Amino acid sequence: MTEILANLITPLTVETFVGEIWTQKAVYLQASHPQRFRELFAWEDLNYLLNFHQLGDPDLRFHQGGQSLADVPVRQWRDSRAETLRDRLQQGATLILNQVHQRHPALAQWTAALQRDLGHPVQVNLYLSPPHQQGFNCHYDTHEVFILQLDGEKEWLIFDPTLPYPTSETRQDSDLPPETPPYWQGLLKQGDALYIPRGHWHYAIAQGGHSLHLTVGVSSPTGLDWLEWAIAKLEKQPQWRQNLPLLVPTPNTLEQSLNHLGTALSQWLTSDQTLQEYRQHLQHQQPPLPLQLPQQLNPTLDPSEWSLDTHFQLSPLHRPQILGSEEKGWEINLANRHITLQGLSPAALACLFNPRGFTLSELAEIAPTLSLDDALKVITRLVEEGVLLIDPKFPH
Incomplete structure (x- = not known):
């Protein structure tokens, strides 16, 4: 149930982390191997986003010496994107890319899974810092934070809170960090992670090379x-x-x-x-159901194009809540959508919403009393609504 969270906080157990660490103190989570986050996000993913996405303020920003740099003029950004990025990075600015999980499928799926584990909204920002640079002054966040070090090294200093459990409404411009020494100071290397509770003051400085890390923010309700x-x-x-x-x-x-x-x-x-x-x-606070084109462009899908081996997959970003019974009908709650299904056995329902997906032949084997026509009607509706995706890796 908590596989993503468990992997993130290893070597701690979920019970120890929730009972002794969460909201209470920062904790360093040493990498089991340097490539721990390699499949999550890498330099080539950043290059793709910067080269082929029209990113700008507020999603793409630069900080240097604790100050936000002025926005790049639209024409300059359009005509010399690569040069502008390199110039600012070479001048010592930190590049920030907000909401990066909304632009990268693997990261979107990981974020949705972590959000299911925690039950609280999650977002991911990316930070690229030049060597020996401090992008932000000492500050605190009003949400829980995980740092995932993708490449390079960064030294972090973490201080006690001056206001317990701050919110965006309680934050004041006059807030000052404590005068006491940091209660944790250490170096994050490739594959390491760090948890910082909200309200705990902190800052970081990249070391000998460029540092690339993800900041995972958890907006816990109060x-x-x-x-x-x-x-x-x-x-x-x-x-x-x-x-x-x-x-x-x-x-x-x-x-x-x-x-x-x-x-x-x-x-x-x-x-x-x-x-x-x-x-x-x-x-059940979940992202919107995904588009699947061209299937959802058709006025009606043509199930005759499907074979018994066509593979249907539940959206990897979602997990449904299923209520009801075979006699009264099933209520499916998914991403703020409410779908009623009638006449399905529990076995048929479990097959339709199996996270591993299913084929028509598997559905027929599991639910032999469900007619082919009824099965196709249900599947067609779920595909049109974006609940089920037709997996392109499998034959149609």
Whole structure:
């Protein structure tokens, strides 16, 4: 269930990390081998993005000496992209590429899997720092951070927080780092990882060569986020939209009304149903379902083009929530989509949503009572909705 997280925090166990480290202190995670993140992202992936994607502010930025450099003029960027990038890097600027997981399939799949493990939103930014340069002054983040060192070496210094569990709303321009020495200082080498809790001040300096690393940000919800979710739910209930009593003529009327609402709120917030709904809300925050062209361009798919060996694959970025029964029908919740399926046995449903995918022949073997026509109708609908993908590596 937590394979991606477990691999990320090795040699620690998930139980140790969650119970003793998470939100409490930074931890250095030494590489089991230098090529640990090689399949996740590499120099050639960065070159592809820079050469063939029209990137600009705010997704692509430069920092130097703790300051953000001015945006590159559009015409200069268009006419001399490579020269501009090289000039700024050679002058000591750090290149930042935000939301890189939205531009790289393997990284998108890894990020979605980590988000499923954690149940909290995840994003990934990339940093390329020249030797002996510090791109950012000492600062803290308002989200949890994992550093994945892809290449080169970078020294990190981490300090105690000055405000426990800060949010973007509590951050002040006047905030200053502590005057005490760093409680952790060390060198990240290729394949190493580092966890930094939100609020913990830090900065880093690249060493002898260029440093390339990914910053994985985890935007963990807080009690305040739970209350915001609850308010959106309560807006649908008339008693919470009703006027509060006037302060006259009876002063105690307002207090009585607030006490009544407070009791009702406590009972509703802590009910099993409400808690389960919020858990499901966190678990199913997922990216949009993917496009698959040209299949989804057709008014209707032509299942006659499929063979018994055509391989159908669930979107690798998603995992469905399945509720219901064969008698009442199945409710499929996936990426803020709600799909109802009728007349499917549990075995047929498990085959359709098997993360490893399936073929028509495998579906027929697992669910022999499902007719071919009914199977094709269900599969066609799921392909049109983007839930199932036709795997191009397998014969059609």
